[in-house]
Amino acid sequence: MIRYGVDVGSTTAKIVSLTPELTYRVTESRNWETLLEGIPANEIASTGYFRHKIPHKIAATEITTAIYGVKEYLNDPEVIVDIGGQDTKVTDVRRNNFIVNDKCSAGTGAFLEFIAHYFGLKVTDLSKIHHKAAHTININHTCSVFALSEVVSHLVDGHTIEDLIASIHQAFAERIAQMIPEAEKIVLIGGTAQNRGITISLEEILKQEIHTPPNPQIINALGALRYGEEKEE
Amino acid sequence: MKTLGITALVPPEIVFACGFKPFDLNNIVPTSTTRPKNKLCAWTAIWREQIMNGELDLDSLVVVAGGDCHNALVDGQRAAEKIPAFYLFYPFDGNKEYLKSQFERLSLFLGGITDPGIMKTVKSVKENLMKLDQLRSQGVISSELGFQYLISGCDLQGDPTAFKEELSRIPRERGGDLASMHRVALIGVPPIHHDFHREAERLGLHIVFDEMPFEFIRHTGKNINELAESYADYTFARDLKYRFDFLKEELGKRRIDAIIHCTQFACHHVLEDGMLREHLQCPTLTVHSDLPGPVPEQLKLRIEAFSELLWRK
Numbered sequence: 001m002i003r004y005g006v007d008v009g010s011t012t013a014k015i016v017s018l019t020p021e022l023t024y025r026v027t028e029s030r031n032w033e034t035l036l037e038g039i040p041a042n043e044i045a046s047t048g049y050f051r052h053k054i055p056h057k058i059a060a061t062e063i064t065t066a067i068y069g070v071k072e073y074l075n076d077p078e079v080i081v082d083i084g085g086q087d088t089k090v091t092d093v094r095r096n097n098f099i100v101n102d103k104c105s106a107g108t109g110a111f112l113e114f115i116a117h118y119f120g121l122k123v124t125d126l127s128k129i130h131h132k133a134a135h136t137i138n139i140n141h142t143c144s145v146f147a148l149s150e151v152v153s154h155l156v157d158g159h160t161i162e163d164l165i166a167s168i169h170q171a172f173a174e175r176i177a178q179m180i181p182e183a184e185k186i187v188l189i190g191g192t193a194q195n196r197g198i199t200i201s202l203e204e205i206l207k208q209e210i211h212t213p214p215n216p217q218i219i220n221a222l223g224a225l226r227y228g229e230e231k232e233e
Numbered sequence: 234m235k236t237l238g239i240t241a242l243v244p245p246e247i248v249f250a251c252g253f254k255p256f257d258l259n260n261i262v263p264t265s266t267t268r269p270k271n272k273l274c275a276w277t278a279i280w281r282e283q284i285m286n287g288e289l290d291l292d293s294l295v296v297v298a299g300g301d302c303h304n305a306l307v308d309g310q311r312a313a314e315k316i317p318a319f320y321l322f323y324p325f326d327g328n329k330e331y332l333k334s335q336f337e338r339l340s341l342f343l344g345g346i347t348d349p350g351i352m353k354t355v356k357s358v359k360e361n362l363m364k365l366d367q368l369r370s371q372g373v374i375s376s377e378l379g380f381q382y383l384i385s386g387c388d389l390q391g392d393p394t395a396f397k398e399e400l401s402r403i404p405r406e407r408g409g410d411l412a413s414m415h416r417v418a419l420i421g422v423p424p425i426h427h428d429f430h431r432e433a434e435r436l437g438l439h440i441v442f443d444e445m446p447f448e449f450i451r452h453t454g455k456n457i458n459e460l461a462e463s464y465a466d467y468t469f470a471r472d473l474k475y476r477f478d479f480l481k482e483e484l485g486k487r488r489i490d491a492i493i494h495c496t497q498f499a500c501h502h503v504l505e506d507g508m509l510r511e512h513l514q515c516p517t518l519t520v521h522s523d524l525p526g527p528v529p530e531q532l533k534l535r536i537e538a539f540s541e542l543l544w545r546k
């Protein structure tokens with residue numbers, strides 16, 4: 001019987017169970033085995049890049065599990081935006097359509113890691129810093145590497161780190177916004193969705209509310225669990 | 234027998250009748266490890282590179298210029314520095330007289346028709362390929378096995394009689410599991426990944442239509458007049474509405490559940506995607522490929538997700 005949903009992505013691994021209250025654990029992907037200690041494969045529904053590699057009974061892609069996971073919190077989501085470590089997936093639930101951006105790091109979690117690393121910050125601090133910004137500057141480059149050199153030149157011109165972080169969030173959100181079809185109910189999931197700076201920027205660009213479920217980073221693991229339960233019936 | 238390198242759709246009826254053996258240059262690409270310099274599309278750049286390096290044993294080359302692709306035309310002109318080349322132009326408006334004159338010029342380039350009777354043989358091989366295409370659509374033959382032969386409809390592997398023999402030996406053992414899969418049409422260019430059909434089938438998609446190979450097999454004739462009449466409908470050369478209307482009818486006959494639109498990096502077919510979706514109104518996965526080789530992991534994820542979403546319908 002399926003009891004666990006496990007999502008091992010490019011950066012982090014998550015395990016979720018509902019017994020009946022939601023419990024979860026998160027670790028780095030390279031340590032995924034520690035999450036599964038003592039759990040038999042036939043209790044696991046897996047998702048993420050490593051879905052076929054880890055022990056499992058049922059596996060599904062993140063595109064499917066995201067739909068199941070989001071539905072735990074929101075009825076009839078129209079568009080799901082999943083910002084992962086190495087890619088961003090936008091699923092139009094109404095049309096069964098999706099696009100995956102994995103050719104370029106600029107709209108993925110890797111880009112924010114890269115920027116945080118440059119400033120000697122933790123990626124989890126970016127949101128706090130964003131809120132201290134006085135104003136934003138246009139970052140014109142869409143490539144991570146060129147965007148960084150642009151940021152450096154603004155730093156030289158005397159702009160504050162706070163303003164620059166907020167500007168980077170703005171540029172990041174603009175890139176993601178280009179992938180999103182028109183919809184009323186847009187949901188943002190994935191670890192990056194915990195960064196309020198990104199959600200606020202996206203809301204400003206799209207001029208509408210963006211829904212973020214609690215614990216957005218475990219939605220795919222939760223969805224895997226629900227998907228697994230359904231398939232087992 | 235001299236060998237003629239061909240790209241896209243060059244009537245093998247004429248090539249054989251002029252005493253040449255056709256060799257579709259694109260068929261070497263999916264398994265090629267050549268990494269060409271100065272490339273836009275790998276399909277054309279790889280054969281261009283191999284011709285420039287003298288790796289292919291060809292006597293002449295025919296590049297489909299009008300009605301195919303400008304990348305092919307440029308790479309073809311580069312290759313023409315090494316071997317004699319002819320540029321074949323299909324009419325955008327389907328003008329049969331114009332196409333007949335193009336085919337006559339092609340015959341002259343190849344030294345004239347010496348064996349007109351062979352056209353009848355080629356026609357009968359293509360009729361067998363049409364039957365094979367039907368069997369695949371009925372689930373008697375796997376996507377991969379069918380594709381392997383349909384894609385050879387452009388050059389009949391250089392020998393119509395031997396190819397016909399081979400076709401008669403294809404095992405017809407599939408069934409059952411294919412019937413429970415989604416029925417998918419591959420639109421656009423053939424996938425540049427050599428295991429695409431196998432992977433799609435493994436992930437629950439039975440490909441029952443391949444647009445380009447279907448063009449290879451459905452046009453034929455016993456003389457230049459009949460050939461011009463038939464090949465003038467080559468959909469890739471015509472306006473998009475003509476092509477989409479044709480596809481709509483064909484996809485309807487095959488009871489298609491979904492479309493995979495195959496495009497290449499730096500190919501104009503990418504621009505057609507939105508129009509194709511609007512016109513055909515069918516769940517569509519668009520694939521952008523670049524270099525040949527096995528299906529990359531990122532693409533497997535897309536195919537698997539697409540297959541899962543189709544079950545949600």
Ligand code: SF4
Nearest residue numbers: 274276302422497500
């Ligand atoms: S894939 Fe596109 S660019 Fe490449 S050869 Fe075919 S038509 Fe030309």
